[in-house]
Amino acid sequence: MVPTKSAFVGLTLCTLCVIAAPTPTSEEPATVVLEARQAQAPATFTANPNIGPGGSTYKDSAHFRVYGDSGTLADNTLKLLEGAYSCFVGSLGWRSSGHSYNDANDAGPWTKVNLYIVNDLPGAAGVMHSDYNTGMAWLEVQKSYPTIPGVTVHEYGHGLTYHEKYWVDQSRTGAWWETLANWFADTVRVSSLSCVSQADIHRGY
Numbered sequence: 553m554v555p556t557k558s559a560f561v562g563l564t565l566c567t568l569c570v571i572a573a574p575t576p577t578s579e580e581p582a583t584v585v586l587e588a589r590q591a592q593a594p595a596t597f598t599a600n601p602n603i604g605p606g607g608s609t610y611k612d613s614a615h616f617r618v619y620g621d622s623g624t625l626a627d628n629t630l631k632l633l634e635g636a637y638s639c640f641v642g643s644l645g646w647r648s649s650g651h652s653y654n655d656a657n658d659a660g661p662w663t664k665v666n667l668y669i670v671n672d673l674p675g676a677a678g679v680m681h682s683d684y685n686t687g688m689a690w691l692e693v694q695k696s697y698p699t700i701p702g703v704t705v706h707e708y709g710h711g712l713t714y715h716e717k718y719w720v721d722q723s724r725t726g727a728w729w730e731t732l733a734n735w736f737a738d739t740v741r742v743s744s745l746s747c748v749s750q751a752d753i754h755r756g757y
């Protein structure tokens with residue numbers, strides 16, 4: 553039921569993330585820390601065009617920038633992404649994707665996640681990348697799939713997993729990488745969480 557191409561690419565990417573990402577500390581995240589860092593988030597994060605290839609055609613929302621379109625497709629993609637952000641960061645308390653992987657104290661800056669809508673993505677529907685210097689996830693999605701949760705939320709789920717830090721560079725979590733990404737997508741598709749309605753999603757993959 554899940555696009556084979558996306559799962560395959562994510563699996564490939566997982567390998568890349570393990571190689572590229574810094575080794576996390578052995579500290580365990582605490583609920584009290586989660587609550588504090590979420591409360592400090594500004595209403596709108598800052599865009600960084602140097603994460604990924606950049607470009608002159610884009611559209612912004614509070615927590616994301618979509619490149620490659622500035623019309624309805626961008627609007628619908630941003631709506632899906634913001635719905636996912638509201639669910640997983642706002643309601644469920646995942647570490648915000650605005651935080652750099654390298655931000656040890658979650659003190660900022662707060663940066664938008666870039667998603668690139670591309671014409672061609674050989675052998676893939678979507679790909680998640682991590683930018684080593686900024687510690688930010690960025691995404692590529694083939695132009696037929698930006699509003700499909702099974703692709704865009706799946707790849708953003710990889711991004712949230714990366715930003716959460718404690719899932720990276722640990723052999724025991726590697727086997728969960730694709731499963732967890734599918735959980736993100738399926739939660740947006742079928743969950744009764746109130747935030748899901750904000751995504752105005754397609755009820756298909």
Ligand SMILES: [Zn+2]
Nearest residue numbers: 559562563733
């Ligand atoms: Zn994947």
